[in-house]
Amino acid sequence: MRRNGMNTFGFLKSDRRLLRAEPDFRPMARLLQVNWLYVLLVCVLAGVGYIALYSAGGGSAKPFAGPQMVRFGFGLVMMIAVSLVSPRILRMASLPIYLLSVTLLALVLRMGHVGKGAERWINLAGMQFQPSEFAKIGLVLMLATWFHRIGNERMGNPLRLIPPALLTLLPVLLVLKEPNLGTATIIGVIGATMFFAAGMRLWQILLLVAPLPFMGKLIYSHLHDYQKARIDTFLHPEHDPLGAGYNIIQSKIALGSGGMWGEGYLHGSQGQLNFLPEKQTDFIFTMIGEEWGFVGGIAVITLLGTLVMGGMLIAIRSRNQFGRLLGLGIAMDFFLYCAVNLSMVMGAIPVGGVPLPLISYGGSAMLTMMFGFGLLMSAWVHRNERDPGTEDDDDD
Amino acid sequence: MRSGRGVFTRRALLVMAVQAGVLGALGRRLYTLQVVDGGHLRQLAERNRTSKRLLAPARGTIHDRFGVALADNKVSWRALLMPEETTDIPAVIERFSQIVPLDEHDRARIERDLRHVHKYVPVTLHEFLSWDDMARIELNAPSLPGVLVDVGSTRLYPFKDLTAHIVGYVAPPNEEDVAKDTTLSLPGMRVGRAGIEQTQEAVLRGEPGSVEMEVNAVGRVIGEIDRVEGQQGEDVRLTLDSVLQQQVLNRLEDRVASAVVMDCRNGEVMAMVSTPSFDPSLFDSGVSHAQWNEWANDPRTPLVDKAVSGLYPPGSTFKPAVALAALKSGSVTAQDRFNCPGYYDLGGVRFHCWNRWGHGLINMREGLKYSCDVYFYEVARRCGMDPIQAVGNAMGLGVKLDIELPHVRSGVIPTPEWRQKHGFHWNGGDTVNAGIGQGFVQVTPLALATYVSRIASGRDVQPHLLRATNDQMSAMASVDDVAKVDLPPEYLDVVRGGMFAVVNDPHGTAPKARLDLPGIQMAGKTGSAQVRRVSRALRESGHFNSMNLPWEYRPHALFICFAPYDNPKYAVSIVVEHGNAGADEAAPLAKLIMTDTLLRDPASDVRPPAPVVAPATEPAADRAQPADTAPTPAPQPTGQGQPDPGAAQ
Incomplete structure (x- = not known):
């Protein structure tokens, strides 16, 4: 692809021309271009997270809410900073970032910390770090760059699609090996959605989708016992009410006890009495549902949906393929996090260690998500950069 | 040219629709869980929360x-x-x-x-x-x-x-x-x-x-x-008195024995000791196997309450019951005299008196006093087993006693029918044997205490241990509530007189039981129950002495008594397993235990005996008329030997 970039002299030239065409790209001016409404929504979501973690800590900023806010502060600064970075630089950085993320994934297999039977964590300079989170961002950047470089016309050539397919498969396989089925699926779906949005031809899609059922069977046979057990307990949670099915049953009970209006902030009996497992991390939404009821839960879902849709709209509004795909990838990442986590706590899909972004307690998920939002915002800030040869695209 | 942006927008909108659909479905599921199923799940939550x-x-x-x-x-x-x-x-x-x-x-x-x-x-x-x-x-x-x-x-x-x-x-x-x-x-x-x-x-x-x-x-x-x-x-x-219980235990020392002290006016069991015993608190935590085996295999049976579960032939202590039965059936009067040459022939079998020289021509009182076997062989033969059983049962022998303890055994007073039921023929010899409390007769120490209580008080007292539940005094605390036994008082007087003579007459069998307390006499009856038949050859060799037998073959020593004679208050029964002779082993114990009991009596003014035992005085007169006995001494305050007045019930 490097060869590709160098050969296509026009890429750089066009970029320069765009810079000339829009002369107000100094940092302060670009700061004004940031979609502050979206930033505000992100802050509101983090605020919801703070309030929920305050309750999860038994009505105290310690031990969850306080540290989480500090991390959010870092993340917010990072988001704004990343949003000011030019897509040109992001494209140049995409390959190193991707390679770094894949290397970290390989490393976690060798020397990662074992958490709940799976190797997922790595210790970076004293900070616990989950490379699979980072790998999603790396893949989104990489694919966006690739599809940007080949443009829409060359999507018809299947040979052009093989390298990005391999680029997607590599982190998926590595994460699967950890083994973390949930995250591997999320990475795969993000990649697939980006292929689809990038303009993959319909016949190519059909060709790929057709063998999927067989693939599914093959994958199930290679699943780890604990992953199969998860699927089994999901299907029959009552078989083991105090074992693996405990989380799902307790989560449903807590949600049900919340009812329409909830038991009141800091008064959720199941959460406050520790019946809820992992209430500060994966099952934070259950506690929200118990204390704030259906009204509060649907409000949080609406907020999450607004952020997803906002991200998608930012992607659509971008005038360049890189910005579009970058925005879509990040929005999809955020959406999948939410959807998988919510389905999990509501007992709709098997339990997997997927947090609710910006609300669940946890450092690496928060920081990578904020980094992602920074990329999304960069796509917004630089939405008016145009792809070469597409000046006459219809736009608003 | 194909528009990349157009394709992206269309497809992104499609993706958005899918996303919106998924989020909508999740919202709907949330509604189902929280609002529709909420009630049921809330109940589960409540069950979760409470225990x-x-x-x-x-x-x-x-x-x-x-x-x-x-x-x-x-x-x-x-x-x-x-x-x-x-x-x-x-x-x-x-x-x-x-x-x-x-x-x-x-x-x-x-x-x-x-x-x-x-x-x-x-x-x-x-x-x-x-x-x-x-x-x-x-x-x-x-x-x-x-x-x-x-x-x-x-x-x-x-x-x-x-x-x-x-x-x-x-x-x-x-x-x-x-x-x-x-x-x-x-x-x-x-x-x-x-x-x-x-x-x-x-x-x-x-x-x-x-x-x-x-x-x-x-x-x-x-x-x-x-x-x-x-x-x-x-x-x-x-009804138990723990102090008296301890005193009785001390008197029994390391004998394998059982003693019952009963208030003969109402059947309250004041002390009931069975030795050896065991530590009951070990059961709370579970007894070790070794400890259990030790108890279970001990020939002295520490786990068995001998007072209610131990069955012994009553021996001569049965003679008062036989006397009462004969009097009641009319087959013998108190004045009838029978000759004791030292043996008794019946159907070609010779039965011996314990005194091989014989007692001569004796009446009922003397028969009891000397505990003459031949006299009671003849009485039993004349009377027959059925009256003996009837009177024995009425006196508490051979019947199930309703005391608040488990494993209470009723004992046996045999009759020809009883013997037949077990598939054996009844011989005349069985009757004469039963007449001296041997053979098939079996009683418990508690039954003996009940028996002597009923003789002493003439009332149908029921032995019991329960005085009150939660400070509700049980009924039957008063003497007058107790029905009289179904025997004419004069018959009882004859037997009481004979038992007085046993202890207090010269040549009675139990002079060792005579009380040292001033103005109080005790009446009693010895008993020695053979556990093994003494062969005729051995007996006739003249060298028979049961003390030379191994411990487990020696006769049991028994004694029953009541005191004071003129106003009976307490009855005592003692069985010393393999104690050899009632007169030597059980009678002295009975005296000590009865003395302890009388000194514990909160209503009595009995003083403990002087350290120097006065020579046993002869009774003033023949005590055919017990009502003539000396008047009760004037009450005197005593500071010694009295239980705490506050504890008096």
Whole structure:
């Protein structure tokens, strides 16, 4: 692809021309271009997270809410900073970032910390770090760059699609090996959605989708016992009410006890009495549902949906393929996090260690998500950069 | 040219539609869970949150007649392990065992429990910890994560073996008990396994209460929601006098024996001792196999309450009953004299009198006084077994006595029908043998005490141990409420006179039982019950002396008595297993025990005997008319030998 970039002299030239065409790209001016409404929504979501973690800590900023806010502060600064970075630089950085993320994934297999039977964590300079989170961002950047470089016309050539397919498969396989089925699926779906949005031809899609059922069977046979057990307990949670099915049953009970209006902030009996497992991390939404009821839960879902849709709209509004795909990838990442986590706590899909972004307690998920939002915002800030040869695209 | 942006927008909108659909479906599911199914799930949540636990009721205590506790509850501690609160269970158990030793059995049980319970259910490490152990565990708490100390209750028997047979003991319920009453599965519940603890189980146990508690996910109690106090077990007060019981035990020393002291006016059992005994508190925690085997294989049968379960031939103590039966049936009068040449021939078999030189021509009083066997051979032959059984039963022999103890045996007064039922023919020899309380006649020490009480008081007293339940005095405390026995008083007087002569007449068989108390005489009857037939050859060799026999072949020594003679208050029965001769072994004991009893009597003014025993005085006159006896001495205040007046009931 490097060869590709160098050969296509026009890429750089066009970029320069765009810079000339829009002369107000100094940092302060670009700061004004940031979609502050979206930033505000992100802050509101983090605020919801703070309030929920305050309750999860038994009505105290310690031990969850306080540290989480500090991390959010870092993340917010990072988001704004990343949003000011030019897509040109992001494209140049995409390959190193991707390679770094894949290397970290390989490393976690060798020397990662074992958490709940799976190797997922790595210790970076004293900070616990989950490379699979980072790998999603790396893949989104990489694919966006690739599809940007080949443009829409060359999507018809299947040979052009093989390298990005391999680029997607590599982190998926590595994460699967950890083994973390949930995250591997999320990475795969993000990649697939980006292929689809990038303009993959319909016949190519059909060709790929057709063998999927067989693939599914093959994958199930290679699943780890604990992953199969998860699927089994999901299907029959009552078989083991105090074992693996405990989380799902307790989560449903807590949600049900919340009812329409909830038991009141800091008064959720199941959460406050520790019946809820992992209430500060994966099952934070259950506690929200118990204390704030259906009204509060649907409000949080609406907020999450607004952020997803906002991200998608930012992607659509971008005038360049890189910005579009970058925005879509990040929005999809955020959406999948939410959807998988919510389905999990509501007992709709098997339990997997997927947090609710910006609300669940946890450092690496928060920081990578904020980094992602920074990329999304960069796509917004630089939405008016145009792809070469597409000046006459219809736009608003 | 194909528009990349157009394709992207269309497809992105499609993706958005899918996203919106998924989020909408999740919202709908949330609605289902929270609003539609909410009620049902809320109930589950409530069940999650609360835990109802039963509270073991405190078992009622058992007291003697003066309120001294015979069975009490003592706070004890047990160490529990919360598996979820420790990471290294073996290490914690190891450190724990350095503080409180755990044997193989304990360790195996702990390991089994750990495997079978969930990690939030506590496992008992050690029950019945002493205060010191408890303190040591608490002190070492930092190095024993997950170990906690819980308060329980232990049954305490302050008198240990002294009252073991009467009070009995408790033990943890077995599966059968739990199946009958599930509340017994509560930790700390005990079931009476012997004695009063067993027979008064329903009174003592009480009703369990319950407490509803708010608990968290690991079962830890957060708060109490509701509490229903249970019904404590009721306290039981016995007729027993623990001081007298101790005195009787001291008198028996290390003999294998049983003694019963009864208030002959109302049947209250004041003391009932069976030796040897055992420590009942060992049962609470579970008796070790070795200890149990030792008890079970001991020929002296420490676990058996000989007073109610030990069956002995009454020997000559049966003669008063035979006399009464003969008088009542009219076959013999008190004045009829029979000659005793030292032997008695019946149907070609020669029966011997204990005195091979014979007693000469004697009447009933003399027959009792000398305990002449030949006289009673003839009386029994004339009377027949049926009147003997009828009168014996009326006096409490050979019938089931309704005392508040388990395993009470009724004994036997044989009749030809009884013998036939067991498939044997009844010989005339069997009748004459029964006439001297040998052969098939079997009685318990308690039955003997009842029997002598009824002779003494002329009232149909029922032996009992229960004086009051929860301070409600039981009925039958008054003498006048007791019905009279179905015998003319003059017949009873004849027998009482004979028993007086046994102790107080010159040449009576039990001069060693004569009381040293001024103005108080005792009446009694000796008995020596053979446990093995003495062969004719041996007897005729003239060298027979049962003292030369091995212990287990020697005759049992028995004595029954009552005092004071002119105003009977107390009856005593004594059986010394293989004590050889009632006159030598049991009579002196009876004298000591009766003296102790009379000195304990709160209503009496009896002073203890002077240190120097006065020479036994001859009775002033022939005591055919017992009503003529000396007037009771004037009451004098005494400071010695009196029980605490405050304790008098």
